[in-house]
């Protein structure tokens with residue numbers, strides 16, 4: 001692993017919590033960007049925000065097996081640590097990269113005691129059993145280790161942001177800052193999972209997101225918006241030959257189904273060639 005570290009003058013790489021804690025002990029204004037690697041511009045935008053607001057920025061790279069409800073999905077999740085470190089170093093906005101091993105974070109592989117309440121078992125939580133419990137578990141552990149003042153997370157994973165904010169608020173004195181979704185020119189939201197898609201898939205993803213942007217506009221005139229979205233969902237499934245898990249208009253403050261456009265977002269999850277994509281508009 002040490003060959004990876006050469007030439008990084010400002011950015012320090014830390015492989016365990018002891019060295020991380022030691023390195024951070026003199027700093028009080030820490031911004032934290034947790035990631036699962038395969039770094040792209042979306043991650044870099046969160047890091048940029050942290051770099052603007054906080055004195056030091058810590059980025060973690062850890063593909064958390066506990067949040068995968070599907071073994072194959074975990075195995076095929078794109079990983080490229082060497083490239084990630086190069087990009088992070090070149091950005092000149094990262095002070096510390098924390099790359100822990102499973103054991104550094106979790107004592108064992110036991111199922112977490114964290115449970116979602118019934119009203120949170122919607123959207124991704126409904127379709128990916130145990131996923132958010134795994135996310136909250138790792139965010140709890142990482143926050144405890146890094147002790148950041150602020151955590152920067154993407155609106156792209158809105159439900160994740162919502163649940164993490166709610167969970168951490170009870171335990172830590174840390175702000176969770178939601179950041180804007182970075183998109184390709186063709187409107188597709190950047191995601192590490194996009195690396196798993198072919199060119200044709202990406203063109204289709206772009207068609208789908210553009211159509212959804214129009215749906216969001218046209219929905220204004222519909223009386224029962226979520227009923228209308230069910231028809232759209234069926235049409236899309238037939239037209240694009242895709243499996244859509246959900247297409248729902250939900251309130252951004254409580255994630256309840258809503259008919260009010262101003263305070264809502266259109267949430268979608270679908271499979272493209274076996275790859276699960278999510279977005280919200």
Ligand code: AMP
Pocket residue numbers: 034035036037041042043045046152153154155156157179180181182183189190191192
């Ligand atoms: P991940 O590595 O996919 O777990 O993502 C790490 C963080 O980056 C999460 O807070 C995501 O919401 C955020 N993120 C992922 N994609 C984007 C994007 N396209 N724009 C902004 N933030 C993103």
